[in-house]
Amino acid sequence: MYKELEKFKSNGQFSFTAEDSLEEKCNASQGSGVFLVFAVAEEKELIMVGSTGTVQNNGTLKIKYGGLKEKIVEGHQFAKTGRKYSWPAQMAKEDISTLEVVWYETFNEDTKGIPTAVEGQVLQNFLDENGRLPRWNVAF
Numbered sequence: 001m002y003k004e005l006e007k008f009k010s011n012g013q014f015s016f017t018a019e020d021s022l023e024e025k026c027n028a029s030q031g032s033g034v035f036l037v038f039a040v041a042e043e044k045e046l047i048m049v050g051s052t053g054t055v056q057n058n059g060t061l062k063i064k065y066g067g068l069k070e071k072i073v074e075g076h077q078f079a080k081t082g083r084k085y086s087w088p089a090q091m092a093k094e095d096i097s098t099l100e101v102v103w104y105e106t107f108n109e110d111t112k113g114i115p116t117a118v119e120g121q122v123l124q125n126f127l128d129e130n131g132r133l134p135r136w137n138v139a140f
Contacts, residue, residue, distance in 0.1 A: 012029070017098050018087075031067050032068070035049070052064060106118045
């Protein structure tokens, strides 16, 4: 995986097909951090990196209601609608049968990784290796 993610011990993953309910499949916490989305075929391909949570000037965390779980399920992508709707449509369009989502709490009592900084580092490493961002990341 990515070495910058190894230090985050609060993490998990789940698989998702277009026929599944993203709300039911998503086991992400309500904490802040990053999530990586892989298209699973003969090989796994990283197709997206996202994050949630903002560190304030005083070192505290501002987290939107629902944290990682809410961001994964309800966050907008490909349309002005939640991923629970847009991901299955995009998967059909791209003939992707399964997604694997891996998530990490990067900012909690044990670790203080700024979610967007960790997201940026993963994307930078991907850019260095591939000369582009993952295909579902429009920009960073």
